[in-house]
Structure formats: C-alpha cells, structure tokens
Amino acid sequence: MSDQLNEIEKAALESLQSVTDSSALEAWRVSHLGRSSPLMSVFAGLGKLSKEERPVVGQGANRVKVALESALEERAKLVKEAALAKSLEEDALDVTLPGRGIHVGRLHPSTQQLRKVLSILADMGFQVYTSREVETDEYNFQLLNFPPNHPARDMQDTFFVEAEGRGDNPILLRTHTSPGQIHAMREFSAMNPDNPPPIRIALPGMCFRYEQITARSEIQFNQVEGLVVGENITFADLKGTLVDFARRMFGQNARTRFRASYFPFTEPSAEMDIECFVCGGKGCSVCKNSGWLEILGCGMVHPVVLQNGGYDPARYSGFAWGMGPERQLMLRYKIDDIRYFWGNDLRFLDQF
Amino acid sequence: MKIPISWLKDYIDLDGLSVEDIARKLTLAGLEVDEIKYAGLPMPEYKDGEKHEFKTSGIGWDKEKLVVAEIREVMPHPNADRLTLLDLFDGTQNQTVLTGAPNIFHLKGTGKLAKPIKAAYAKEGSTIYDGHVDGLVLTTLKRAKIRGVESYSMVCSEKELGISEEHEGIILLDDDAPVGMPLTDYMGDAVLDISILPSMARNANVLGVARELAALTGRELRKHVNKETGKQGDKETGKQGKNAVRSTQKSVTDLVEIEITVPELNPRFVMGLIRDIEIKPSPYHIQRRLRLAGMRPINNIVDATNYAMLDVGEPLHAFDYDVLVGRVGQVGNLPYKIKIITRAAQDGEKLTTLDGNERTLTSANVLVCDEKGSLALAGVMGGLESEVTDKTKTVLLEGANWNSINTRKTAGQHNLQSEASFRFSRGVHPALAEQGVKRGLQLMAEWSGGVIAPGLVDEYPLKPKDPMIAITPKDVKRLLGIELTAKQIAELLTRLEFKCTVEKNIVKAKTPPHRLDIGEGAVGLADVLEEVARVYGYDRIPETRMSDSLPPQLGNPQHEWEERTRDLLVALGLQEVVSYRMTSRERESRLFAPEGSQTLREHVVLANPIAPERSVMRRSLPASLLETAEKNARGGSLAMFEIGPVFEPQQNGLPNEPRKLAIVMTGARLASAWDVKDSPSYDFYDMKGRIELLLSGLRLSGISYAPAPASSSPSAPLSAEYLHPGKAAEVKVNGQTVGVFGELHPLAKERYDFETAVIVAEFDLDALRNAAPTYGITPVSEFPPVFEDIAVIVDEAVAAERVESLIRQTGGRTVTRVRLFDVYRDEKIGAGKKSLAYNLTYQSDKTMTDAEAAAIRTKIVKRLEHEVGAKLRS
Structure with a gap:
C-alpha cells in the first residue's frame, strides 16, 4: 500500500513539473487531488482496510495529500509569477508616443496681467472701480483740466462718436480710465459732502486712441490707474507707494527713478522708469539703449480735478498714476507686435 | 527740439559736465532727451557691462587726425578734369589733397589764393562717414591711388563729419578758424533731441533750455551773447550792439503803424526795420548750428529770423519792405506810411502762403494785412508775395504774439504745422515779441551789413498777468512731504527767475515774463510747487508709506x-x-x-x-x-x-x-x-x-x-x-x-x-x-443609497425636462439624483414615441429598503402615466 502511495505521489509530482499555466494547474488538481483521483480513492478505500492497516495507510495518504497540496501551492505561485512576467512584458507601451491632450481654457494674457496688477494693488489697499467706456468730453477732458483746444489734447488723439447738438461736450471713446477718477470722487464725496471720505482705488479698463494700427500702436488698450485722495497725502507718499508697487511687480531689487513730466490732471507730474529688467540697465534693444523702461505716469492730483470731484484742494490732496498691462506684457515677454493682443490668434494665446 | 551743446554754451558755462550729465539733468527735470547725436565731441565709451543712459548716434572726431587746415592753392588734376589737387597746410606741414568738391572747383588753376580757404581736414587713418554711399557708413581713410595720384587724406563735407546730410561740397570754415586746431575743439558738437512737454513750451529754444540747466546746476545764466554769435549786447533786454545803429534815419514809427482789431487774438505786435542789407549766405558756423538744430539755412535774413526764434523762442517774420511800399504806392519821393492791420479773415477769403499753396480761409483764421489786403496767415505762415527774395534791400521784421488756441485751430484746419505754429499754439509770452525783433535785427545787421532803423513800432493792447503766487513751507510739507524753509523755497524759485520776497514765512513769487504756465490761486500754488520739486530734484524727495486714514471698504x-x-x-x-x-x-x-x-x-x-x-x-x-x-x-x-x-x-x-x-x-x-x-x-x-x-x-x-x-x-x-x-x-x-x-x-x-x-x-x-444664488447646501447622506433604473415611453412631443421635473417633484427629497442615460426610438415602441431611461438614486436619513424605494417608484410611474401619458417600459 505504501508503495502504491509512493507511486501516486511520484507520478503526481512528475506531472506537475510540466504544468505551466493556470488551466493546466486546475486540471492537475482535479486529476491528482480531485474526488476521483487515485489518492482520493485511497481515502475512500480506508473503510475496507483492517483495523491495523487503516491508521498506517491513512497517515501515509494524508502525508501524500499534504505534500501534493503544498507542491500545488508552490507551483501555482510559480505559474502566477510567470504569467505576470509574461503579461508585463506583453503590455509594455511605447513610452515615446505623445501624451493625450485635453481641451484647456486659458485667460487672455491681458486679463492675466490685469489680475496680477489688481491683486498687488488689492494687497496695498486699492479697491477696483470701473466705469463706462464711451464718455463725454466733459468727463474725459474738461473736468480733468484739459480745456477745449488745449495742446495736451494732442497727446491723446481721440475717437469721437456721431451725436448732434452736443456743442463743446461731444461724445467720445475714453482715451484713458481717468474719467473714472471724477466719477469715483463724486460718488465718494456725495456720501458726506462736508467731510468726504478718503479714496484708494484702482481703475482698470479698455481705452481708445485714434491711431493707425501698427506693430507699435493700437486703437484700444487696457489701462490701470490708481487714485489716492486724503488729507495727508504727499509726493513722498506717491514715490513710496509706487516704489513698493514696482518691487511687488518687478521684483524686490527693481530700481526706479522719477522724471518730471506733464499731465493736465496732475501736478507735480512725473514718469516712473524702472531699470531695464532685460539687460539690467546696461542697454539693449528693449530699453533702446537707455537702461530704463518707462512704466507709468503719475503725479499729485491737480487742484482743479480735486475741486471738480468735490474735494477741497486746500484740505485734501492726492496722487494718481496710470499704466498699461499690454505694455508690461510686451516688455516682460519680449512681444514686439502689439497687434497680437486683439488678433486673438490661438497660437499666441496658447503661450500664456 | 534739437539743441546743440555749443549753442547752450553761449549762455552757460558747462565745464566739468559731460554731455551725458547735461542730458541726465534735463531728463530728470522733464526735458526728456530722446537721443544724443554726436557731431564731433568725444563720444562716451561704454566698457562691457557698463550702463548706457541714452540712445546715442553720430561720431566723435579724433583730436589728432581731424584739424582745421587752410587751402592755399587749387591745382588741376593731371589725369581727371573733374578733380582738383589742393595745396593745403594742416598747421604742421603741407599736404596734397585730392578733391572733387564743386564749391572750390572754380578756383582751379587760379594760382596761389590771395585769401586762403579754411577747411575741415581729415588726415590719413581718420574715421569718418563715407560721403558717397546712402545712409551713414563709417570708413577709415587709407592710402590709395586715384587716377594716378596718391591720395591718403581729404577735406570733408558735413555728411562726412556727421553734421548733416549735406554732401554737395566741402565745408568752408569761417575765415577766423585757427589753422591746426583740432576740429573737435573748434566746432565739435553734440545735439540733444529733447521732447518738449506742453507745459514746457517756454523751453522750445536754446535760452529756455539753458535757463533750466542753470537752475538745475545752480550755475549762472550768462546774459551776454558769446563771441560766436554776436558782438556785445544784452540778450535779455535785446539791447543792440552800439555800432548797429549808424545813422539818424527815420524811425520805424514814422514809416509803419499797426492796428490790432482783436486784442484777444493778437495781444502784441512789434515791428522793426533794417535797410541796405545784402542778401548772402550766413556765416558757416551759423549755417552749421541751424543744420544741427534741424533747420535748412536759406540766406542771412531768413536765417536770422530762424536763428533768433531758436535762440529766444519768438517766431519772426521778415517782409520785403519795398514790396509793401509798392502795394500802397508813394507820395512824391516818400512812401505812404504803411499800415499793418491784424484781423480775423472773412469766410472764403484767399491767401497764397510761402509754400506756394493758395488757401481758403475762414473767420477762425487771423490775418496780417496792409491796406491792400492780406500778407500773412498769423502765427502760422507768411504770404508768398511779400517774402524776402535775393533782391530785397529793406526788411520789415515782425515779432507778434498770437492766441494759442486760435493758432492751434488754424494750423490744424490748414494742416500747416510750422515752427511758428508749433510755438504759438503752445503759448509764447508777449514779452518775447520785442526781444525777438531786437535779436533778429541785430543778427541781420551782423550778417548782412544792413543798418537798423531807430526805434520799434509796438502795439501791446493785452498784457498777460504774470501771477504772483504765495507759497509757504507748510504747503511744501503738506504736498511734497519735504521740509524747506521759506528762504530755501525762494532760492529755488529765484533760480528760475521768479522774483521772490519772503515775509513772515510766506514766499511771494512773481512769475517771470517768459512763461504762461503759472496759474493763479490753488492752481498757481500747484504750478509753483512743481517748480520747487523739479529744481530741488525729484530724486531727493524721500519715499514714504501713506499715513492717511483708510477709505471706506466698498469692494467691487x-x-x-x-x-x-x-x-x-x-x-x-x-x-x-x-x-x-x-x-x-x-x-x-x-x-x-x-x-x-x-x-x-x-x-x-x-x-x-x-x-x-x-x-x-x-x-x-x-x-x-x-x-x-x-x-x-x-x-x-x-x-x-x-x-x-x-x-x-x-x-x-x-x-x-x-x-x-x-x-x-x-x-x-x-x-x-x-x-x-x-x-x-x-x-x-x-x-x-x-x-x-x-x-x-x-x-x-x-x-x-x-x-x-x-x-x-x-x-x-x-x-x-x-x-x-x-x-x-x-x-x-x-x-x-x-x-x-x-x-x-x-x-x-x-x-x-x-x-x-x-x-x-x-x-x-x-x-x-x-439672479439670486442658491442659499445653503444639499446635505451629504451617510446612509447607503438604493439605485434603480426606470424607462418610460412617452410621446415625442413631451419634453425631457417635463418628465424629469415630474420625477423630481414626485420623488421629493428622497430621490437625490435623476440621470437620463438613454433616449431610444424604435418602431417596436411605436411611431412618434420615445423611450427615456433614467438612473434614480434614492437616499434618505436612514437606511432605505428596496420596498421603500419601490413604493416611491410606483408613485412616480403613476404620476407620469397620469400627467404625460407615459407607459412603463418593461
């Protein structure tokens, strides 16, 4: 009997050697450990054996069963590993094929830049104030201390709108966001005409100039202006605020300088330059070899403008400045053609 | 505005200041220098890594190689008819120089010149511009044989030296040019191209820029004309050289009278007269300056009007006096007294301007007329008939003042932008009319040999205010944020020729009679504060953070x-x-x-x-x-x-x-x-x-x-x-x-x-x-949901939205999600019908049973059957 068991074991183990996949493994299990396997028939015949033989054969059969089961388990592990190895090999990808894209949305670069500017200004306490794009001559010029026929109007070539009977107050496309200064001051001063509250606002928006559309000039452009009005505002505050802004905008090491300039609605007026961030001030094509980049125009709010806004210039003072997000982008990304912005070619927009 | 450095030196000592220093000071003070064009003065050499400051062009002249020389004889070239050989002395030795210059060609073969000709001489190895190619290309003079004659150096044209585009002939220097002197020392120059802001119209001239520079550097503004341009004479008062008026001729006031009909349009009109003039080219150094300043020299009289305008800022107009006399005729030997009238034009009136164009005028234009009719478009351009010609013997010189708004409109209307309209449309102080005429007459006398008639005709019906502004240290502190004493404020303003008095800590500053940009009251204060800040230096004002109270927080x-x-x-x-x-x-x-x-x-x-x-x-x-x-x-x-x-x-x-x-x-x-x-x-x-x-x-x-x-x-x-x-x-x-x-x-x-x-x-x-946004959120249930699909057949006309909203209404809060996952049409379900299949998610605040879900489902189906005639699809 024990020979028979040994035979069974030997034959089973031998045939297991040739098993290489999971279905053969299952077939092997059925034929060697299944109900009708030789080993199971040994168990089934135990009842017919004598009392003496029964424990001996039973033990022997159990030993073989354990041995076969453990061999099966071991083999199953090998088969599984082999199968995995095979499938891993077969499933290998060409990792150099291009990745699959998705349709992504982006903000227009001007919006991105406007947000950057406005978020810095928000940190500095400037709230956004917006106003209309089509304006009257009164708000765009006269209340800002540009009298009719003033030579300073030559600095801002203007689109006019057809409208009759307007006399000295034609309708036009705003040439700057500054009409918002008057709207804002009047709104704020109306809150408390005897003691108007202080103002700290940022005025973003589209402006228009009568120009030919070329690489260097456009008929529309965004502007962001800042306006501060209060009882203790000085030119030194203007410098401090704008230098702070420039450092946030262009880096903590940004060097600035203030040049005297002229705008009808500010006095004293200045232009702020920053040291060219392309060449570090050594001179390059971007700064036209001057080492400096014109970034913004600024000045103390003109007394006439304060007065027109409902703020007594003897008591209040303020400063204002204006700058162009598109110009900033052009300098930042070396964009040499301003027409890209409203051309909206996706091959341009995709780069931001 | 192009300002030659040499011209500035007539008014201010610039020793110790480089061209860049000057440009920087002006730029920071609002006279932005767009470009520096070198024409002889040494150019800055930027080493690698050094900072540039200005856009720069032009050339500097080598001190050793470019010198004043004199041509002693013009000899024929042995092998070329069009060329000549010059016997030239460069201060140390004689040279033979080959040239084809047309402006000395006529001297060929005339032997030793009685009066040697002074020229700009470039020795071998000089670097100059190539005069024979378009544009500006540098070239270095090398030894070469031209038609069998060795050539190694040359006499230069203005183009070759980078002064102008002029290449018609060589430069013929003034007779007093010292032979052997380096050209850079004799006439080396650099031109500042300055943007003139609308508020700085007063500085669209050399004197104005010099005045600014004097204020910014604390240097003295020289009142006397330097030797280059005139003899002695006080520039500010326009007092003429004592030799200028030689005889006791008739005064201008006997010959000319002026009638101003609208003083608002013509606040002042000044005229002077010079006779016995000889029309000829101006001295070379004057022509060079004019070219450097961007103007074309014409003849000594026209040049004098332009030069005086660039110098002091008053546009002048020269009339041929004899033409005016011819228009009105004579009484015996004596001409009629010429009457100049200024008036608004009539609509449709015509005038032919200097440029040869006949212009149709409107009543917005102002005319300078005599009794016969119009002579000039005021403030913009002269008329053709009375302009100065080669035959002119007597000049009547006009220096007038015109309303800036009106000039601006007229120039725009006729698209006539001239040097005069540029200035008048930005505002010229009427005081300059007299200064300008005196300066113009003085220059004409110097350059033409003419004799200035005594006196001036001067109608001055509308004088500007020249406001007096009170400014205190408190104002300066409040608006600029700096501490200055009244004395310091007065000192800064005095540099710009404000007449200041200090009393009880208040500075009273009287606007000088050359500027119109200072207002009155609060505006005047702001105007003067800007001047204080500019002269003090924007760069010296500190940078502070605002200490004011914060504004109302409105957001947007x-x-x-x-x-x-x-x-x-x-x-x-x-x-x-x-x-x-x-x-x-x-x-x-x-x-x-x-x-x-x-x-x-x-x-x-x-x-x-x-x-x-x-x-x-x-x-x-x-x-x-x-x-x-x-x-x-x-x-x-x-x-x-x-x-x-x-x-x-x-x-x-x-x-x-x-x-x-x-x-x-x-x-x-x-x-x-x-x-x-x-x-x-x-x-x-x-x-x-x-x-x-x-x-x-x-x-x-x-x-x-x-x-x-x-x-x-x-x-x-x-x-x-x-x-x-x-x-x-x-x-x-x-x-x-x-x-x-x-x-x-x-x-x-x-x-x-x-x-x-x-x-x-x-x-x-x-x-x-x-649209009002939703308030609150939908709670997220912790209990397991029951999912179920339901498909109903409805008429094609029933909108999907209607079915969905009925499901939601009936299901109430328990049906948390309704998702349409299929729309099916087929003959099997009937023509004009469609099947809508939904995933429903049931969820509530406890664990739901299938039976509870089924109950709701039944209700939904019944509702759909009732409302839209739906049939459950099995």
Whole structure:
C-alpha cells in the first residue's frame, strides 16, 4: 500500500513539473487531488482496510495529500509569477508616443496681467472701480483740466462718436480710465459732502486712441490707474507707494527713478522708469539703449480735478498714476507686435 | 527740439559736465532727451557691462587726425578734369589733397589764393562717414591711388563729419578758424533731441533750455551773447550792439503803424526795420548750428529770423519792405506810411502762403494785412508775395504774439504745422515779441551789413498777468512731504527767475515774463510747487508709506463676480479672447440674415473712424467672437469665450453699455491624439453641458431651458434669430431669461467659413448676475443609497425636462439624483414615441429598503402615466 502511495505521489509530482499555466494547474488538481483521483480513492478505500492497516495507510495518504497540496501551492505561485512576467512584458507601451491632450481654457494674457496688477494693488489697499467706456468730453477732458483746444489734447488723439447738438461736450471713446477718477470722487464725496471720505482705488479698463494700427500702436488698450485722495497725502507718499508697487511687480531689487513730466490732471507730474529688467540697465534693444523702461505716469492730483470731484484742494490732496498691462506684457515677454493682443490668434494665446 | 551743446554754451558755462550729465539733468527735470547725436565731441565709451543712459548716434572726431587746415592753392588734376589737387597746410606741414568738391572747383588753376580757404581736414587713418554711399557708413581713410595720384587724406563735407546730410561740397570754415586746431575743439558738437512737454513750451529754444540747466546746476545764466554769435549786447533786454545803429534815419514809427482789431487774438505786435542789407549766405558756423538744430539755412535774413526764434523762442517774420511800399504806392519821393492791420479773415477769403499753396480761409483764421489786403496767415505762415527774395534791400521784421488756441485751430484746419505754429499754439509770452525783433535785427545787421532803423513800432493792447503766487513751507510739507524753509523755497524759485520776497514765512513769487504756465490761486500754488520739486530734484524727495486714514471698504462685487465667471469658463476648457470694440455694420450683419432685425438696429457710430471696417462700436458680442473663431478655424477644435460690453446708442446721449458673455464652440469634441481617428463634432449638448456647469458653478438654481422664441423684437437684449430655429434654447433662471444658445443658423453659417457645426451662446451678464444664488447646501447622506433604473415611453412631443421635473417633484427629497442615460426610438415602441431611461438614486436619513424605494417608484410611474401619458417600459 505504501508503495502504491509512493507511486501516486511520484507520478503526481512528475506531472506537475510540466504544468505551466493556470488551466493546466486546475486540471492537475482535479486529476491528482480531485474526488476521483487515485489518492482520493485511497481515502475512500480506508473503510475496507483492517483495523491495523487503516491508521498506517491513512497517515501515509494524508502525508501524500499534504505534500501534493503544498507542491500545488508552490507551483501555482510559480505559474502566477510567470504569467505576470509574461503579461508585463506583453503590455509594455511605447513610452515615446505623445501624451493625450485635453481641451484647456486659458485667460487672455491681458486679463492675466490685469489680475496680477489688481491683486498687488488689492494687497496695498486699492479697491477696483470701473466705469463706462464711451464718455463725454466733459468727463474725459474738461473736468480733468484739459480745456477745449488745449495742446495736451494732442497727446491723446481721440475717437469721437456721431451725436448732434452736443456743442463743446461731444461724445467720445475714453482715451484713458481717468474719467473714472471724477466719477469715483463724486460718488465718494456725495456720501458726506462736508467731510468726504478718503479714496484708494484702482481703475482698470479698455481705452481708445485714434491711431493707425501698427506693430507699435493700437486703437484700444487696457489701462490701470490708481487714485489716492486724503488729507495727508504727499509726493513722498506717491514715490513710496509706487516704489513698493514696482518691487511687488518687478521684483524686490527693481530700481526706479522719477522724471518730471506733464499731465493736465496732475501736478507735480512725473514718469516712473524702472531699470531695464532685460539687460539690467546696461542697454539693449528693449530699453533702446537707455537702461530704463518707462512704466507709468503719475503725479499729485491737480487742484482743479480735486475741486471738480468735490474735494477741497486746500484740505485734501492726492496722487494718481496710470499704466498699461499690454505694455508690461510686451516688455516682460519680449512681444514686439502689439497687434497680437486683439488678433486673438490661438497660437499666441496658447503661450500664456 | 534739437539743441546743440555749443549753442547752450553761449549762455552757460558747462565745464566739468559731460554731455551725458547735461542730458541726465534735463531728463530728470522733464526735458526728456530722446537721443544724443554726436557731431564731433568725444563720444562716451561704454566698457562691457557698463550702463548706457541714452540712445546715442553720430561720431566723435579724433583730436589728432581731424584739424582745421587752410587751402592755399587749387591745382588741376593731371589725369581727371573733374578733380582738383589742393595745396593745403594742416598747421604742421603741407599736404596734397585730392578733391572733387564743386564749391572750390572754380578756383582751379587760379594760382596761389590771395585769401586762403579754411577747411575741415581729415588726415590719413581718420574715421569718418563715407560721403558717397546712402545712409551713414563709417570708413577709415587709407592710402590709395586715384587716377594716378596718391591720395591718403581729404577735406570733408558735413555728411562726412556727421553734421548733416549735406554732401554737395566741402565745408568752408569761417575765415577766423585757427589753422591746426583740432576740429573737435573748434566746432565739435553734440545735439540733444529733447521732447518738449506742453507745459514746457517756454523751453522750445536754446535760452529756455539753458535757463533750466542753470537752475538745475545752480550755475549762472550768462546774459551776454558769446563771441560766436554776436558782438556785445544784452540778450535779455535785446539791447543792440552800439555800432548797429549808424545813422539818424527815420524811425520805424514814422514809416509803419499797426492796428490790432482783436486784442484777444493778437495781444502784441512789434515791428522793426533794417535797410541796405545784402542778401548772402550766413556765416558757416551759423549755417552749421541751424543744420544741427534741424533747420535748412536759406540766406542771412531768413536765417536770422530762424536763428533768433531758436535762440529766444519768438517766431519772426521778415517782409520785403519795398514790396509793401509798392502795394500802397508813394507820395512824391516818400512812401505812404504803411499800415499793418491784424484781423480775423472773412469766410472764403484767399491767401497764397510761402509754400506756394493758395488757401481758403475762414473767420477762425487771423490775418496780417496792409491796406491792400492780406500778407500773412498769423502765427502760422507768411504770404508768398511779400517774402524776402535775393533782391530785397529793406526788411520789415515782425515779432507778434498770437492766441494759442486760435493758432492751434488754424494750423490744424490748414494742416500747416510750422515752427511758428508749433510755438504759438503752445503759448509764447508777449514779452518775447520785442526781444525777438531786437535779436533778429541785430543778427541781420551782423550778417548782412544792413543798418537798423531807430526805434520799434509796438502795439501791446493785452498784457498777460504774470501771477504772483504765495507759497509757504507748510504747503511744501503738506504736498511734497519735504521740509524747506521759506528762504530755501525762494532760492529755488529765484533760480528760475521768479522774483521772490519772503515775509513772515510766506514766499511771494512773481512769475517771470517768459512763461504762461503759472496759474493763479490753488492752481498757481500747484504750478509753483512743481517748480520747487523739479529744481530741488525729484530724486531727493524721500519715499514714504501713506499715513492717511483708510477709505471706506466698498469692494467691487460686480467685478469680483465677473472674474469668478471667467474662472468657471476657463475651468470648462474655454479660451478667453478679447476683440476690438470697433467693427462695422457689414461685419456684424454677417451674423444676421439681411432681412434680420439686427440690421435695423442702430449702432454707436464713430465720427472719425480709422477705417470703414472699424466704423461703429459693436452691438453683438457673438459677431465679434465668430470672427475670431473663423480666423482660428484650422480644422481643429475651438471653444472660446469673451466677456465685455456692447454698445446700444441713445439719441445724442451716452450709449448703454450692457455687459455680455459669448461662447463659441466648433470642431472636434475630443482633443486630437494619435489614436483618436474620428472625433464627433461639438453639438448643441456640448454647449448645454457647459452652460449647466457654469450655472451650477455660479450656484444658481431654478434653471429652465425652452426652445428659443422664433422671433424676437429688435430691442430684446437677447435674440436667437441667428440660431437654427430647431436647435436653439433660451435659458431662464427663476423665470427670467438670461441667455440663448444653439447651433448657428444654416444661412448665417454660409456667410462664414466653418467646416463643422458652430454652437453659439450669448448671455446677458447683468441679468445673470442679478439672479439670486442658491442659499445653503444639499446635505451629504451617510446612509447607503438604493439605485434603480426606470424607462418610460412617452410621446415625442413631451419634453425631457417635463418628465424629469415630474420625477423630481414626485420623488421629493428622497430621490437625490435623476440621470437620463438613454433616449431610444424604435418602431417596436411605436411611431412618434420615445423611450427615456433614467438612473434614480434614492437616499434618505436612514437606511432605505428596496420596498421603500419601490413604493416611491410606483408613485412616480403613476404620476407620469397620469400627467404625460407615459407607459412603463418593461
């Protein structure tokens, strides 16, 4: 009997050697450990054996069963590993094929830049104030201390709108966001005409100039202006605020300088330059070899403008400045053609 | 304004200041130097890594190699008729120099010159511009044989030295030029090209710039004319050299009288007279200065008017006196007393100006006339008839003052921008009229040998105010943030020639009689504060942080909401674009059928468009966006949006500027990839899905979709007329229409170039923003949900939305999700029928049993049967 068991074991183990996949493994299990396997028939015949033989054969059969089961388990592990190895090999990808894209949305670069500017200004306490794009001559010029026929109007070539009977107050496309200064001051001063509250606002928006559309000039452009009005505002505050802004905008090491300039609605007026961030001030094509980049125009709010806004210039003072997000982008990304912005070619927009 | 450094030196000692130092000081003070053009003075050499400061051009002249020389004889060239050989002395030795210069050719073979000619001589190895090529190309003189004669050096033209474009002949220096002197020392120059701000019109002349520079450096402004330009004579008072008036001739006042009819237009008119002049070229150094300053020398008289204008800032006009006499005639040997009248022109009156053009005038123009008629267009340009010619013997010189606004209008009207109109339209102080005439006469006398008649005719009916401004240290502290004493303030202003007195800590500053930019009262104070800050130096004012109280915190909810909307749209895969606000009716009408009501809509029309295709303000945002989409449609996938205003005109008033959102989608739904062969194109439901997500992102509920009305009135804020009538929906929030979307109408699509269907959406942002957002959130249940599918068959006419809303209503809070997963049509379920299959999710605040779910389901089915005649599909 024990020979028979040994035979069974030997034959089973031998045939297991040739098993290489999971279905053969299952077939092997059925034929060697299944109900009708030789080993199971040994168990089934135990009842017919004598009392003496029964424990001996039973033990022997159990030993073989354990041995076969453990061999099966071991083999199953090998088969599984082999199968995995095979499938891993077969499933290998060409990792150099291009990745699959998705349709992504982006903000227009001007919006991105406007947000950057406005978020810095928000940190500095400037709230956004917006106003209309089509304006009257009164708000765009006269209340800002540009009298009719003033030579300073030559600095801002203007689109006019057809409208009759307007006399000295034609309708036009705003040439700057500054009409918002008057709207804002009047709104704020109306809150408390005897003691108007202080103002700290940022005025973003589209402006228009009568120009030919070329690489260097456009008929529309965004502007962001800042306006501060209060009882203790000085030119030194203007410098401090704008230098702070420039450092946030262009880096903590940004060097600035203030040049005297002229705008009808500010006095004293200045232009702020920053040291060219392309060449570090050594001179390059971007700064036209001057080492400096014109970034913004600024000045103390003109007394006439304060007065027109409902703020007594003897008591209040303020400063204002204006700058162009598109110009900033052009300098930042070396964009040499301003027409890209409203051309909206996706091959341009995709780069931001 | 081009200012030669050498000319500035007439007025101020510039020792110790480099050209860059001067340019920097002026730039920081508001006289921005755009460019420095070197013409002989040494150019700065920037080593690697050193900082540039100014845009620079031109050349510096080598001190050793470029010198003043004298030509002693002009000899023929042995082998070339057109060339000559010069016997030239360069201060150390004689040289033989070859030249073809036409302006000494006539001296060929005349032997030793009685009076040697002074010339600019470039020795071997000099670097100068090549005179024979276009543009400015540097060349270095090398030894070469020209027609058998060795040549190694040359006498130079202005072009070769970088002074001007002039290459017609060589430079013939003035007779007193010292032979052997380095040219850079004799006439080396650099020109500052300065932008003149409107507030700085007073500085559109050499004296003005010198005055600024004197104030900025604390140096003295020299009152005396330097030897280069004149003899002695006080520049500021215009007192003439004592030899100028030689005889006791008739005074000008006996010969000429002036009548000013409108003083507001002509505050002052001054005339002087010079006789026995000889018209000839001006001295060379004067011609050179004029060219450096950007003017063309003509003859000594015209040059004197231009030179005096550039020098002191008063535009002058020279009349041929004899022509004027000829016009009015004589009495015996004596001419009539000439009467000059200034008046407004009559509408339609004609005048031929110096440039030969006959101009038709209007009553807005001002004329200088005599008793016979018009002579000149005041402040802009002289008339042709009375201009100075080669035959002129006697000059009547005008220095007048004209109203700036009127001059500006006239110059604009006739498109006549002259040096005179540039200045008058920005404002010239009337005091300069007298100074200018005196300076002009003095120069004419010097350069023409003429004799100045005694006296001036001077009508001065309207004197400017020259305001007196009171300014205190407190003002300076309050507005500039710096501490200055009254004495310091007075000192700074005095440098700019304000007459200041200090009393009880108050500075009273009297505006000097050359500037019109100082106002009165609070304006005057601001004007003077700017001058204090400029002369003190903007760079010396400290940088401080504001210490003022903070403003009311109002924020800008509309702006914030719009930015949030932009973010949502970007997250949905839409690219933002920004279009031109200006378009044309034709461009917009592409979107609308010709008979469409949109074509009847009014636009905000520009009075001065740059081009017909940009002649109105846009009325339709989808029209703008479709143009952008069309330009970008290259067979790929497009999904883009724009947010911005459109412009709705109001009768002769300001237009409304409602803000809109437009979305356009066209092309492939799937992003392109190597294993995506055929992507379906975007359709209606792609757009609808994004709109649903946008609205949920904005936390809006109460949203409904319905077929868009087939027609809408032209005044409707949203119109679906450009959309396919069967594939267009309007979007409502709480019953209020906020937008429309759908597929572009086939007729509209024909007018664009798109390959695939185009889906367009348009929202009224104000309506959308005003829709109240949902309050609170839907709680998330911890209990397991029960999922179930239900399919019902309904008539085709029953809208899916109706079925869904009935399911939701009936299911109540327990049905937390209703998702349509299939729409099926087949003959088996009947013609005109459709099957709608939904996933339902049941969930409540306890664990639900299948039986509870089934009960609700039964109720839903019954309701659907009852309301829309639905049949449960088994």
